[in-house]
Amino acid sequence: MAKPYISLRPEITRTHALTLMDWMEDERVTRYLSDASSVSRFIAQAVDRAQLPILTHLFNQGGRFFMAYDRNDIPVGFVRLVKSGTECEIVLVVGDHDNWGRGLGWSAIREGLKLAFLDMRAECVIAKIHPNNTRSVKGFESCGFLPKLRTPTLTHLAMTADRYLQLLREGAMTDSSRICVTEIDRARLLRLIEVEEEAQQVDLKHEIERAIVVEPQHVARDVVTMNSRVVLNLDDTQQEVTLVYPHDADDPSRKLSILSEVGTAILGYQEGDSIDWLVAERTRRICVEKVVYQPEAFGDLEL
Structure with missing residues (x-):
């Protein structure tokens, strides 16, 4: 069985936006996404108002947005990185529920961390997850995130730059062969x-x-x-x-x-x-x- 593989790509087209709208209409996808309604509204407005085929600039307002592609170059989800000061929040969605359980989320997290730490130069990456979303909590914890704060409505997990580099050097952040x-x-x-x-x-x-x-x-x-x-x-x-x-x-x-x-x-x-x-x-x-x-x-x- 092939190992999970995800590539993150910044270009967002109208076709991508329509795919995102389909995902956001699936209750199984949006159940634990805190800003699902505002995201859906933003995507719909972007499609209606912008006549350009490329919508990348709209999706990068207030953060950086990436479509997540699998090994067959098919979009399967998205990653959003929002940096504030030295911290960067990561939001991850695997849009098609048929892809759940294949390890694609874990692969997308690692790609997001690479960009957050090595490109955006964040000192800490935060994931805010509904406590009932056990699949996501386990996914981030398996990548090395540690608990930072727990409330009845959100579990805050964190990864520091030092911890990321340590795990990277130990070979824990990739499925690829050691080099x-x-x-x-x-x-x-x-x-x-x-x-x-x-x-x-x-x-x-x-x-x-x-x-x-x-x-x-x-x-x-x-x-x-x-x-x-x-x-x-x-x-x-x-x-x-x-x-x-x-x-x-x-x-x-x-x-x-x-x-x-x-x-x-x-x-x-x-x-x-x-x-x-x-x-x-x-x-x-x-x-x-x-x-x-x-x-x-x-x-x-x-x-």
């Missing part, structure tokens, strides 16, 4: 992240933080490190690429920047590993078939 990076690659990549403005750096920071860090001379020979040449299978299409820093990237030579979607995806994986990753706004299956050349294996530690 390895060398001490040298990690230091260089963290410096790169500090000066880069590209959105892809959020995913790269996430991968670096969750990676097992090893000395260059101790990394396994079949691990993808920086400047490795690798044979990939991307949705059943084979290609050979070299993973490089942005200033060395060159499409005709198949030199792939670490800040590209595929480049970030393959860092630290081994021969035989497969990864589901969002590439050009759709989910792709990436398989690492062979590490043809790895600098560390050849003693080329200065690359």
Whole structure:
């Protein structure tokens, strides 16, 4: 059975809005959603008043809104992040009840936490859940949230940035295989992240933080490190690429920047590993078939 997979995407279209309206009309979905009526009213007004095909700007008023897609690129829910000061509230809905119990909520929580902590720079993420909504309470607790406040009408659960990074480094925040990076690659990549403005750096920071860090001379020979040449299978299409820093990237030579979607995806994986990753706004299956050349294996530690 495939592991749960969710990608969060910021673009909201009129079609998405209509799907959201259908979800909000299902009492099983809205039963424990405290602001269900206001959300439904807002969506209806957005559809009626705005004639544009893209409604993203309307949904991002007062927070950041993301559609949640499954592995088959089908919308299954949404995540809303509302930051106030150093705290960020997360609101999560899996819209189609047929998808309940598949672990999609857990996956969506982890993706929301990645954005809240690594992109929005929150110091604490809060989830406010009706105490009778035991499925959601258990889902957030299984992701590492701890009780903060309980009232008859709401259970407040919290995750701090320090706790998030600890769980991430322990491998508790992902279903993916653990990855390895060398001490040298990690230091260089963290410096790169500090000066880069590209959105892809959020995913790269996430991968670096969750990676097992090893000395260059101790990394396994079949691990993808920086400047490795690798044979990939991307949705059943084979290609050979070299993973490089942005200033060395060159499409005709198949030199792939670490800040590209595929480049970030393959860092630290081994021969035989497969990864589901969002590439050009759709989910792709990436398989690492062979590490043809790895600098560390050849003693080329200065690359």
